[in-house]
Amino acid sequence: MANQKVNIKVSAQGAKKAQGELKSVSGAISKMGKAVGVASAVYFGARGLISGFSSVIRLAGIQEQAEKKLEVALGKTSKSLLNQATALQKMTTFGDEAIIGVQASIGAFIKNEDQIKKATKATLDMAVAMGMDLKSAGDLVAKTLGSSTNAMSRYGIEVTGAVGSTERLESLTKNVANLFGGQASAQAETMAGSLEISKNAISDTGEALGELLAPAVIHTAEAVAFLSIKLTDGAKFIGQLIGGEKTAI
Numbered sequence: 001m002a003n004q005k006v007n008i009k010v011s012a013q014g015a016k017k018a019q020g021e022l023k024s025v026s027g028a029i030s031k032m033g034k035a036v037g038v039a040s041a042v043y044f045g046a047r048g049l050i051s052g053f054s055s056v057i058r059l060a061g062i063q064e065q066a067e068k069k070l071e072v073a074l075g076k077t078s079k080s081l082l083n084q085a086t087a088l089q090k091m092t093t094f095g096d097e098a099i100i101g102v103q104a105s106i107g108a109f110i111k112n113e114d115q116i117k118k119a120t121k122a123t124l125d126m127a128v129a130m131g132m133d134l135k136s137a138g139d140l141v142a143k144t145l146g147s148s149t150n151a152m153s154r155y156g157i158e159v160t161g162a163v164g165s166t167e168r169l170e171s172l173t174k175n176v177a178n179l180f181g182g183q184a185s186a187q188a189e190t191m192a193g194s195l196e197i198s199k200n201a202i203s204d205t206g207e208a209l210g211e212l213l214a215p216a217v218i219h220t221a222e223a224v225a226f227l228s229i230k231l232t233d234g235a236k237f238i239g240q241l242i243g244g245e246k247t248a249i
Helices: 002-074 079-091 096-107 113-130 134-146 166-180 183-188 191-248
Strands: none
Touching (some): 002 096, 079 113, 079 183, 096 134, 113 134, 134 166, 183 191
16 A cells, blocks of 8 residues: 555656646747747848838839949930930830930940930830840940941841941931831830830839938848847847756756
8 A cells, every 4th residue: 555655646746747847848838939929020021121122222223323324425414315215115115224225325336415316216116126125226226336337237227327427327217217117106005015114104113212212221221130130149048048948847
């Protein structure tokens, strides 16, 4: 009988100790879960915020870079050419930043703004008609105007006149217009074209927001970086705390 009582007492003590250990582990896991939940919410929330900000900042940056290229090519800022790019965006499927890129390529060889406008419009028509990306078409036009090589001859476009001359420009734009005139604006009238115009308009809104939010984004990024460091330190502390509780068990 005495041995039986001892066994019962030992079993009861073991069960009580095991129960205590389970409660301790459960409490540690609960603490960890809450801490991880809060940290995760802050982390992913911050990531989403920064991602949204980064998107509009990137759009603003692309626009700024395109305008800077044009400025460097001309040696000045041209409001007239920027206005043309804005107007052509509304009439074609090309974004104004891509159009400004073409103006910059042509502006490396021609400084007259009216001539650049004519060459730019011809480039858009040629790009659509030949199924080329706008940059490639712009490079062909710029090379043809700025050198003695007619890089457009393979497409059946004849160009005459001295390099950089008005005659050469008029020859190019006239022959492009005869073959491909109106292609860019016609493309914009299709369903797909309408969607592209809408997308470009939305991008412009993003660019405007990017310019507006740029200072705030810098401060927000700095604050999130500081918070991330603190959360990392907190997570390490919680891990050490939980590890200490387990050891104590």
